[in-house]
Amino acid sequence: VAASIINSDGYEAEVVLRAANNDISSSFGKGADKGPEAIRACLDRQIEFREPRTGIVATERLKITWHDLGDLNGTRTRECLGGAIHTVAVNCAASIEAGRKVFIVGGDHSNSIGALIGVGQRYDPDKVTILHIDAHHDLRHDDADYNDKPYGNLAHCCAMRPAVTAGFHLVSVGVRAFSLEEDVFVQQNRKRVKAFRWGMERSFMPPPVSIIANAIETDLVYISVDVDGFDPAFMPATGTPVSGGLGWWYGWDLLQEVCRRKTVVGADLCEVAPRPNDTLTEYNAAQLIYCVITWAWAAKKR
């Protein structure tokens, strides 16, 4: 049997990759519910075991399992979305309680709502900062302004708002498409929300990653990656692409710096919507997941 990064069938696992197959509330391009399966194939067959920057082989240090939550779409009603979020929350809290590291593999970004409910049951939200890479703030109150069939405050465009309301700190990076309402929310919540927006002035250059890492004031960090935060050159297969996002190696630098400095309590990566004859996005997503596992958890295991 060929070796896979998924090297445990569960019982003794230290890291749980949890497949959250839902795409109920995405607002434009569909297909994020097929993301986990495509990412899994890359983890099984394509990603190198040796992380190139540290030389660490995470699978030699950690037992990593895959837990598929099954089809979470149901009949794609708001009730189903609430159920999906609840399922993610319960499973996330149980894994943390059992001492496991959780990495949610989405699915649309509403999965973060569930994951952070689960994290908030184990950790004081005031002691946790969400490092949020995304083209969008995801701070809408609800999706009624653009959605014909509103999913209310559970939609993927609201992914970060309940967490801020619950008391988590938020550092958003790469934001470059947002509503007036979200802008006002950021201004009104400056104590909890810091935004590093991309391209808001002429000849924009991204800040050194140390500036962003310095903006994280807590030791505990939860990482949420919406792949549309990266430039679509690297992450083309996603429902709401926006040009001019994080560069590939810049994203590595940022994630590596934060993983090195901080204690990562959990993570998610969402919004991979695979498309035919193109594996770049799921491959890059799988690579980022494996990098975070290596830098945040394997590198610190002794």
Ligand SMILES: [Mn+2]
């Ligand atoms: Mn998002």
